[in-house]
Amino acid sequence: MSISNANGGLAKTHSYSWMEWSQVLEDWKDLHSISPHASFFNSPPWVGTWLEVFGADLQATIYVLKVLGSPRAAWILVRRTQHWHRIFSMRCVFLGTAGEDEADSACVEYNGFVCHPEYYKDAVSALWTTVNQSPWDEFILKGVQPEVACRIIGDRRASEGLVPTFGINLDSVRGHGDYLKHLSHNTRQQLRKSFRFYGERGPLNVETARQPGEAIAMLDELAGLHQETWRKRGQPGVFSSFRFTDFHRRLITSFPNNVQLLRATAGNQTIGLLYSLVSNSTLYTYQSGFAYEEGQNNARPGLVVTALAIEHCLSHTTLGYFDLMAGTGRYKKSLSTVQSQIGWYVVFGGTLRSKLKELLKRAAGRSRLIIGGKVASPQGADPLPAAEKARAESASLTPSGTESGIHLHHAGEDASLSPPHKR
Secondary structure, rough: OOOEOOOOEEEEEEEEEEHHHHHHHHHHHHHHHHHHOHHHHOOOHHHHHHHHHHHHHHHHEEEEEEOEEEEEEEEEEEEEEEOOOOOOEEEEEEEEEOOOOHHHHOOOOOOOOOEEEEHHHHHHHHHHHHOOOOHHHHEEEEEOOHHHHHHOOOOOEOOOOEEEEEEEEEHHHHHHOOOHHOOHHHHHHHHHHHHHHOOOOOOOEEEEEEOOHHEEEEEEEEHHHHHHHHHHOOOOHHHOHHHHEEEHHHHHHHHHHHHEEEEEEEOOEEEEEEEEEEEEOEEEEEEEOOOOOOOOOOOOHHHHHHHHHHHHHHHHOOEEEEEEOOOOOOHHHHOOOOOEEEEEEEEOOHHHHHHHHHHHHHHHHOOEEOOOOOOOOOOOOOOOOOOHHHHHOOOOOOHHHHHHHOOOOOOOOOOOOOOOOOO
């Protein structure tokens, strides 16, 4: 199906079902390669695998904007009806690879669409045309960079939940000597104590999977450590979801060059594992599993494993950026050289249900209103529901079993403003 745009018929938006991904794949690849906000999370490997696992249930629709027959932008929309506090149902439209049940969520970040840089404005206009094809109460942007969200939202009313993101500019560090010199005195001291602690058990070593079978085995080992940590807290852990696990096993098997499974050891003892995604020159640390030791103050597996992984990337790869992704874990800030933000947005549809929900949430101080990219509510208002805030803050450096970089796995008060909780 094609949708004529408002520029004299020179541009048309074509729609495809999730099952027709193969017809769109080459256009998506080309657009991703030149898109100003390309990431692994809108790349063909991620999108294609996500459609394989979630496409049938969500009935995702793919759109391609063509100008004079040439592809200029592409995006995905998911339409779902969700119930809010059992009070009323909301007709929701999700942008990109989002909209799954919270228990199975792949937790997309750097979400959005792909487009030719000279057709960004046309892409946004065409996107809204497709959103408005059917009545809706909320248009939901999960894990979107604020600058992207502002261009999409324009002057529409929306709520915003921001979460800090941290990373290491590897190219900059390589040009200025020892990575540890870029860290605070307190962080260097903690690392030295922990390195000595683990060093008493044998040499510290880092190894990465070299083929898919080995990577799957490492993922299983990581999942075991992850699940053990969360079972002790009375939580199910993300790998209790078959779809979440299936999604990543497929991703690793089909696209081994786009993933990194890394294990850090002290002698014969595993300290922890990291599962990262790779796109262009960026590595995204997506998931982790650490071996905690109660009562050992210097056993900081999250801090140590991540620091060793950074050193490995500096010495053994040409990667330019090590992305610790969203979250408020202390270790992320301690090890980073760059800080930014990523957002979760809900655009209000102007319907009675949308207005009522907005009114109730603002009265409770649980959302921050933005109009045309400007915050319109008091700065003191918490941008995230309490349960979501707890998820984002759950990572710490506490050695007695607190998982650095992994967030609680349960639905918050409003799944639409939901920061990542998988790591």
